[in-house]
Amino acid sequence: MTIKALSGNEAVAQAMRQIDPVVVAAYPITPQTEIVQLFSGFVSDGLVRTEFVPVESEHSALSAVVGAAVAGVRAMTATSSNGLALMYEVLHIAAGLRLPIVMPVVTRALSAPINIHCDHSDVMGARDSGWIILFSENAQEAYDNVLQAVRIGEHADVRLPVMVALDGFVLSHGVERVSLLEDAAVEAFIGEYQPTVDVLGDEPVTVGALALQDSFFEFRRQMAEGLYHAPRVIEEVGREFEGISGRPYGLVEAYRTEDARAVLVALGSTAGSAKEAVDLAREEGLRVGLVKVRAIRPFPAAALRELLGGCEVVGVLDRSLDYSGQGGALYTEVKAALHPLEGRPRARGFVYGLGGREIGMEDLVGLMRELVPSGADVTYLGVRE
Amino acid sequence: MYSLKELSKRPELFEAGHRACAGCGFPQAVRLVLKATEHPVVVAVATGCLEVTSTVFPYTSWNCSFVHNAFENVAATISGIEAAHSALPRYGKDVGPRHFIAFGGDGASYDIGLQSLSGALERGHRFLYVCYDNGAYANTGVQRSGATPRGAGTTTTPPGRFLDGKPQRRKDLTAIIAAHGIPYVAQAAISNWRDLVRKARRALDTDGPSFLNILTPCRLIWGTAPEETVDLVRHAVNSCFWPLFEVVDGRWKLNYKPKRRQSYVDWLRRQRRFAHLFDGRHDDLLAELEAEVEAAWRQLLERCGEVDDKS
Numbered sequence: 001m002t003i004k005a006l007s008g009n010e011a012v013a014q015a016m017r018q019i020d021p022v023v024v025a026a027y028p029i030t031p032q033t034e035i036v037q038l039f040s041g042f043v044s045d046g047l048v049r050t051e052f053v054p055v056e057s058e059h060s061a062l063s064a065v066v067g068a069a070v071a072g073v074r075a076m077t078a079t080s081s082n083g084l085a086l087m088y089e090v091l092h093i094a095a096g097l098r099l100p101i102v103m104p105v106v107t108r109a110l111s112a113p114i115n116i117h118c119d120h121s122d123v124m125g126a127r128d129s130g131w132i133i134l135f136s137e138n139a140q141e142a143y144d145n146v147l148q149a150v151r152i153g154e155h156a157d158v159r160l161p162v163m164v165a166l167d168g169f170v171l172s173h174g175v176e177r178v179s180l181l182e183d184a185a186v187e188a189f190i191g192e193y194q195p196t197v198d199v200l201g202d203e204p205v206t207v208g209a210l211a212l213q214d215s216f217f218e219f220r221r222q223m224a225e226g227l228y229h230a231p232r233v234i235e236e237v238g239r240e241f242e243g244i245s246g247r248p249y250g251l252v253e254a255y256r257t258e259d260a261r262a263v264l265v266a267l268g269s270t271a272g273s274a275k276e277a278v279d280l281a282r283e284e285g286l287r288v289g290l291v292k293v294r295a296i297r298p299f300p301a302a303a304l305r306e307l308l309g310g311c312e313v314v315g316v317l318d319r320s321l322d323y324s325g326q327g328g329a330l331y332t333e334v335k336a337a338l339h340p341l342e343g344r345p346r347a348r349g350f351v352y353g354l355g356g357r358e359i360g361m362e363d364l365v366g367l368m369r370e371l372v373p374s375g376a377d378v379t380y381l382g383v384r385e
Numbered sequence: 386m387y388s389l390k391e392l393s394k395r396p397e398l399f400e401a402g403h404r405a406c407a408g409c410g411f412p413q414a415v416r417l418v419l420k421a422t423e424h425p426v427v428v429a430v431a432t433g434c435l436e437v438t439s440t441v442f443p444y445t446s447w448n449c450s451f452v453h454n455a456f457e458n459v460a461a462t463i464s465g466i467e468a469a470h471s472a473l474p475r476y477g478k479d480v481g482p483r484h485f486i487a488f489g490g491d492g493a494s495y496d497i498g499l500q501s502l503s504g505a506l507e508r509g510h511r512f513l514y515v516c517y518d519n520g521a522y523a524n525t526g527v528q529r530s531g532a533t534p535r536g537a538g539t540t541t542t543p544p545g546r547f548l549d550g551k552p553q554r555r556k557d558l559t560a561i562i563a564a565h566g567i568p569y570v571a572q573a574a575i576s577n578w579r580d581l582v583r584k585a586r587r588a589l590d591t592d593g594p595s596f597l598n599i600l601t602p603c604r605l606i607w608g609t610a611p612e613e614t615v616d617l618v619r620h621a622v623n624s625c626f627w628p629l630f631e632v633v634d635g636r637w638k639l640n641y642k643p644k645r646r647q648s649y650v651d652w653l654r655r656q657r658r659f660a661h662l663f664d665g666r667h668d669d670l671l672a673e674l675e676a677e678v679e680a681a682w683r684q685l686l687e688r689c690g691e692v693d694d695k696s
Contacts, residue, residue, distance in 0.1 A: 022476060023468045025461075051472035053464060056504030063458035063501065067429070067465025070452050073473070075465065093454055199427050199450035200470055200480045206445035208453030210437050 001245075006178040008139040008171035012104045012164075013038035014178075015146035016076060017048055018186035019102075023068035023075040025053035025061045029083040030116045031168040032106040036078065058083035062090040062103075069099035070207050072198030074150070076101065080168060081108035081122045088126060094161045095130025095223060097208060098196070100153030101161040103131075104146055107268070107319075108168040109355045117356020118168040120267065121320040123296075124329045130223055132162040132230050133297040135267045139176040142166040144247060145294075147181070150190045151237045157229040159196065167269040169356065185244055227298050234295055251300035253292040254307050256282065260289030262371040263308055263345075265334055266317040267293055270352075270359060274317070277364035288368045293330065301337035308338060313373040314347045321351060327378040346373040352381040387420075387582050395420045396448065403446040404438040408611025410601030410618065411435050411517040413575040415488065418515055418597070421585035424482040425449065429463040431493035432456035434524045434603075435517065457497040460505035460514060463487040467510045484589055485512035491532035492522045495558050506565045506594045513588045513595045516558065519603035527606050531556045534626075536674055537658045539606070544661035549670060554677060562596045563632040569595035571631035571640075576619035580629055580640055587631075600627045608657020617655060623647040625682040630689060639689040649678045 006014065013035050016024065024043075026036045043052045055061045061077045068075035079087060084105055094101050109115040110122055127133060132152060136142040142164065149162035166172060181189070197207055211219055231251055238249030255275050257263055266274050271292035281288045291307050293300065308314050318328020326332050327349030338344045350367060352359050363381060398419040405412050415435065419426065426449035430436045436453045439446040454462040467485045489498055494516035502514060521539050522528040529539040535554045538544045542551040563570045569591040573581040581599065588595035600621055602614045609617055621627040622641065626649055629641040650671050653659040662671055686692070 022472045023465055025465060025468070049472060049475040051468040053468045053508065055461060055464075056500060056507070060458060060461035060464075060501050060504055063454055063461035064465030064468065066454055067452065067462035067467075068469040069465075071427075071466045071469035073469045075469070089455055090458065199452055199466060200473075200483060201450075202425070204448055204450050206440055206447055206451040208451075209440040209442040209445065210453075211442045215442050 001182065002180045004178055004180060005175050006139055007034070007173050007175050008136070008142045008166045009034035009106070009173065010038060011139040011143035011178045012078070012146055012166065013042070014180055015143045017042045018181070018183050019074065019076070019147070019150055019190060020048045021050055021076045022073035023051050023053060023065065024077065025055050025064035025068070025075070026077045027055050027058045027061045027079070027083060029058070029080045031108060031172045032078050032080040032083070032104070034172070035104060035106070058086040059090060062087040062094065065101055066090060066094050066097065066099060069094070069101055070097065070197055071200045072195035074193050076103065078104040078106070080106040081110055084122045084126055085110060088129070091126055091129035091131060096219065098159040098223065098226065099161055100159055102146060102149040102153060102164065103161065104142070104164045104166065106168045106172045107165050115355040116168070118170050119319045119354045119356065120165070123163065123165045124320040126163070127297055127329065130160060130227065131297060132158070132160055132227065132295065134162065134164050134295055135293065136164060136166040136171060137269060137272045137292060139171055139174070139178050140247070142171060143178055143180070144241065144245065144249065147186060147189065148237050148241050148249065152230065152233055154193060155233045158226050158233050160223070160226050160230070165268065170269045179245070181245060189241070189244055230298050231295070231300060249294065251295045252303045252307065253294065255290040255292065257289035257291060257307055259287055260311050261287045262313045262315065262368065263289045263291055263311045264315045264317060264368065264371070265291045265293060265330065267296065267319065267330060270317055270319065273359070273361060274364055277361055277368060280361070280365050281368040286368055288371065296330070299333050299337065304334060304337045305341055308345060309341050311345050313371055314338070314345050315367060315371045316347060316349050318349060318351050319353045321354070327351065331378070348375055349378040350381050351378065357382055387579065392420050392582065398422070398426060398447065398449045399439070400446045400448055402444070404441065405434065406604055408604045408614045409434070410519060410575055410603065410614055414515070414517050414581070414599045414601050417575070417578055417581050418486065418585040419449070421582050421589060422484045423589070424484050426484045426486060427452070427466055429454070429459050429466065429487045431459035431489035431498055433490040433493055435488055435490065437524060456493055458501050459487045459489050459493060459498060460502040463512050464505040464508060464510040467512050487512060487514045489514070489516055490523070491516060491518040491520060492530045495531035495556060503565065506562065506567050506596070509593050511593055513585070513597065516598045517601045518598055519601050519606055521603070521606040523603045523606050532558065535677065536653070536662055536670060538661055539658065549667060550659070550661060557681070559598045566635060567594040567596065568592070568634055569631070571596070572598045572627065572629055574600045574618045574622050574627055574629060576615050576622060577629055577641065584631060606658060608660070609655065613655070617652070620647050620652045620655070624649040624652045624678065626652060626678050628682060628685055630685060637688040639685065639691050642691070649675050
């Protein structure tokens with residue numbers, strides 16, 4: 001193991017170097033660009049054997065990666081924001097063809113107005129495309145998630161693409177202490193790829209056939225089944241990864257929730273700040289805790305019911321808006337997860353940080369001070385109204 | 386180069402049993418291109434008639450590997466496959482030679498997939514792109530495309546009181562592709578099968594991107610009888626609407642000069658999509674359309690360094 005000072009983008013690029021995918025096709029977009037640049041440098045310097053395809057758009061990036069994946073090889077790309085939106089059509093095709101592609105997504109606001117800074121509207125807009133989606137709290141988790149994503153997506157019971165979200169600028173450009181595994185340890189952990197489809201093989205194969213009323217439903221049902229197997233596989237791979245790294249991973253992470261009366265639920269880098277805020281609030285005598293959601297697809301409803309069932313109020317932090325008029329995406333899904341519980345806690349939604357607006361420690365501690373069951377359903381934090 | 390007898394003995398990579406209409410032009414183009422292959426083939430097909438008529442699950446007409454991704458990304462898809470193939474020897478897995486062929490209709494090639502096609506050509510992947518051009522969106526029910534000839538009636542350019550069919554000229558995709566400076570670009574037609582197979586062979590031998598634009602009638606778009614398909618293409622070639630030429634390493638070469646020129650207006654007259662132009666009130670427009678074809682032909686002769694007989 002080597003400890004280095006790396007930005008999230010550098011950590012992700014290092015993970016990609018260690019995975020050494022046969023094909024990487026990518027297009028630059030802020031704040032993901034650095035990943036593409038660094039990886040191109042690895043190709044130029046012969047540090048990877050990868051064929052790098054410098055495509056003319058994100059749509060072509062994912063399309064070329066789908067092509068490479070049906071050729072039976074590991075293939076990757078990375079994107080952000082509008083780039084992910086441009087890929088939208090092909091996201092569903094990658095999942096429908098059951099291709100275990102791994103794609104880091106550096107989260108950024110969607111236009112308009114144009115804004116290059118962090119929020120989660122890009123990933124949330126793609127959350128029902130059949131991809132497994134993992135969020136990262138810090139640069140270390142971004143690195144660890146990319147490595148685990150290879151194993152999760154390629155698992156015989158899953159066979160689906162995986163997005164690894166890391167917060168734009170906050171994580172992509174912030175430099176942190178990151179522990180890198182040895183190259184050989186990564187090689188042993190990800191193992192040899194065993195493709196289920198290979199158009200370069202000796203036997204002709206038809207991939208992407210037209211499926212009509214008599215078969216389409218079955219294909220999609222099987223795809224959903226793959227996604228439903230993912231929670232078990234995510235936990236298994238997380239335990240195995242802990243064995244080589246010492247860092248545990250699951251679907252969710254609970255922080256000081258045992259006796260908590262109020263629990264925050266958060267994604268990404270804000271979960272890291274929220275842990276500190278929980279400590280500060282507890283010093284004031286508040287019985288609060290945090291649940292960090294790592295996998296939003298599939299949604300860890302059972303794990304959340306178990307962790308949140310005993311508290312009085314749940315505060316869900318959303319860094320994106322859901323235009324149903326019911327708050328943010330995470331909030332509505334947490335509410336749906338809690339619904340089967342008798343005497344379920346009150347759930348309240350807090351929308352924050354759109355377009356990179358900062359959320360400070362004082363904001364989070366203040367939120368916990370006022371996190372009582374009687375408050376409003378949905379609150380917008382830090383916005384001028 | 387190839388006799389019909391020799392071609393008939395070569396493996397049939399695009400099988401009978403597909404569901405294209407009787408008289409459809411593209412099955413002939415696909416069969417002829419595939420007859421020119423020597424190595425195992427990976428075909429990628431854009432969304433369109435060829436894709437939907439040949440791969441209705443659980444059936445397939447393809448005796449080679451086939452990939453369908455989406456409408457506008459067939460060139461990007463094949464470039465990913467080709468990239469994987471060229472990288473594999475570095476991972477100690479050389480699978481041997483392969484041909485990579487992308488097929489797209491005119492909608493996929495002239496319009497929605499032009500960016501993807503242009504990008505793949507510029508990157509220099511070793512693949513053959515075949516556009517089967519029937520001059521409209523046939524799969525969705527005959528809407529106009531960038532390849533639809535001026536004056537043609539389609540479901541989005543229906544002739545009426547204020548519209549005489551498509552008002553705009555078609556774009557010259559073959560010249561646009563040639564402007565990329567790729568090693569081999571050619572225009573071919575199913576009526577001239579020997580020329581078509583020779584061009585496919587030459588394209589497949591190219592170390593880099595190559596492109597074939599092939600005129601393939603569609604009965605529904607053109608409004609013609611199935612048995613007329615090949616003769617309509619021959620007429621298009623002889624009217625100089627669809628000249629046969631190739632651009633090899635930037636040098637333009639004419640492959641066929643009609644001995645007896647057939648009339649372009651007569652070619653239009655044979656097709657229902659132009660019927661509204663023959664009501665006796667569109668003679669000026671017909672003259673203009675004929676002049677456009679003549680101007681394009683003269684420009685081609687100049688590019689090919691040919692002397693025009695008429696001048």
